[in-house]
Amino acid sequence: MPPTAPWEQGPAREQGPAESASPRGEAPAERATVATPLPERATVATPAPGTVPAPGAQRPTAGRREHLLTRIDGPGTATTVVRVTPPAENRSAPPAEATGGCPVTGHGRSGGHPPPPGVADERDPAPVDPAAAEEFLRQVHAETEPGVPLADRLRQVRAEIDRSGTYTHTMHELVFGARVAWRNSARCIGRLYWQSLQVRDLRHLHDPADVAQESVGHLRAATRGGKIRSTMTVFAPDAPGRPGPRIRNDQLVRYAGHRNPDGTVTGDPGQADFTDHVVGMGWPRPQPAGRFDVLPLLITGPDGRSRLFDVPPDAVHEVPLRHPEHPWFARLGLRWHSVPAISNMPLEIGGVVYPAAPFNGWYLDTEVGARNLADTDRYDLLPEIAKRLGLDTRSVRTMWRDRAMVELVRAVTHSFDADGVTMADHHSEAERFMTFLAKEEAAGRRCPADWSWIVPPMSGSQTPVFHRYYDEPDPELRPAFLEPHGLRPRDDQG
Numbered sequence: 001m002p003p004t005a006p007w008e009q010g011p012a013r014e015q016g017p018a019e020s021a022s023p024r025g026e027a028p029a030e031r032a033t034v035a036t037p038l039p040e041r042a043t044v045a046t047p048a049p050g051t052v053p054a055p056g057a058q059r060p061t062a063g064r065r066e067h068l069l070t071r072i073d074g075p076g077t078a079t080t081v082v083r084v085t086p087p088a089e090n091r092s093a094p095p096a097e098a099t100g101g102c103p104v105t106g107h108g109r110s111g112g113h114p115p116p117p118g119v120a121d122e123r124d125p126a127p128v129d130p131a132a133a134e135e136f137l138r139q140v141h142a143e144t145e146p147g148v149p150l151a152d153r154l155r156q157v158r159a160e161i162d163r164s165g166t167y168t169h170t171m172h173e174l175v176f177g178a179r180v181a182w183r184n185s186a187r188c189i190g191r192l193y194w195q196s197l198q199v200r201d202l203r204h205l206h207d208p209a210d211v212a213q214e215s216v217g218h219l220r221a222a223t224r225g226g227k228i229r230s231t232m233t234v235f236a237p238d239a240p241g242r243p244g245p246r247i248r249n250d251q252l253v254r255y256a257g258h259r260n261p262d263g264t265v266t267g268d269p270g271q272a273d274f275t276d277h278v279v280g281m282g283w284p285r286p287q288p289a290g291r292f293d294v295l296p297l298l299i300t301g302p303d304g305r306s307r308l309f310d311v312p313p314d315a316v317h318e319v320p321l322r323h324p325e326h327p328w329f330a331r332l333g334l335r336w337h338s339v340p341a342i343s344n345m346p347l348e349i350g351g352v353v354y355p356a357a358p359f360n361g362w363y364l365d366t367e368v369g370a371r372n373l374a375d376t377d378r379y380d381l382l383p384e385i386a387k388r389l390g391l392d393t394r395s396v397r398t399m400w401r402d403r404a405m406v407e408l409v410r411a412v413t414h415s416f417d418a419d420g421v422t423m424a425d426h427h428s429e430a431e432r433f434m435t436f437l438a439k440e441e442a443a444g445r446r447c448p449a450d451w452s453w454i455v456p457p458m459s460g461s462q463t464p465v466f467h468r469y470y471d472e473p474d475p476e477l478r479p480a481f482l483e484p485h486g487l488r489p490r491d492d493q494g
Helices: 130-143 150-164 171-183 191-196 208-226 269-281 327-332 365-372 382-389 400-418 426-442
Strands: 030-033 064-074 077-085 198-201 231-234 257-259 265-267 297-300 306-310 318-320 335-337 347-349 352-354
Touching (some): 130 171, 171 191, 208 231, 208 297, 265 269, 269 297, 269 306, 318 400, 327 382, 365 400, 382 400
Parallel strands (some): 198 231
Antiparallel strands (some): 030 077, 257 265, 297 306, 318 335
């Protein structure tokens, strides 16, 4: 019997910009190394509400081989990982999928890098607070119909916490918690679509190689040829005596920042420290260094050892940037990746912490054009754009930065639209946020929002989100995304 895709299916309550009604299914990936076969990865079927998912059937091994990723074992040493696509007759049909998104942004193997001192918080997770579990379960039963009486579920969870220090969410609870964490995200303007989030349940995966493989799988599943789907992949949780895996990259796709002898940076200066870190661990810096070199994934396993994995080029969907009116813009050689998958923020649901739960929506036009490519500590392209436009840059009073930013954002929006890649614009998304706000207030829920993040970085006063105050962000609100993992100072000293 072929495995079932590990999705919890939910209704598409709201539709986002440029959505496709027909999903592109992708067969599960068979993983093997060039040296010895690795254990097959169990998939998780979508269970009925109130049940805990169990591993599914083994996957067939015949099929088309395709490069998936490369584990970097050290300087000059790497292991290739491939995908084997099962024959068509062995594939199960994917479920119909809801779309929507937030326009913000090996087992028992030796090797890797040992944990540095001073990371006890990661190496020794605390037991789950029973009060946090109860509060969450009461919320689940107040807002949904999980199919299990609350009193029964509370008894189950209390007994499990007493026995093991933690408990296992049902699929219904996991998906509800993931979606509500998005709903509670004070910095996200795209929360209108929170009920459409797709959740890939991979809680049985701890090993960095498996996490890397399925992080690549996340990118493939979310991209859909440009019809971006809001997606979260949930890996193993923290538990007393067994921490879950951690992804150190702030996004699954980031471009390297290569420091030059003269102090300048080729690529993204915002990633220069991370680039230095992974080079120190053995990542071979591309030669020559480019402006858009995709960084490897840095993943820490339950044993505290960190490993590097290259992301295969065909998993990174990118858009070459051009301008609707200026042919010279295309010759600048600029591009940007399509899926903003945040990867270093732990997810807390009912006291259980999932340290690796990458999630994505789709980009907002100003996030790429007015921030990533324009900020002075990022790509800082406004002076170059202004020069090409023939603007007078001798004084800020000529508004050359403003004029160059508008054209840069226009180019980004035009390019994503021309390539059929989902991207929201700041005017439309501001209107949608006001709709979300009204719905939350009608439901009697507080709607925390960080004004400095909700208001777009361009034409802010021309959007309705500028002209009001919001409930202050509440650090105690749960479910929620927690503070991101940082780089560990001695990851590179194995």
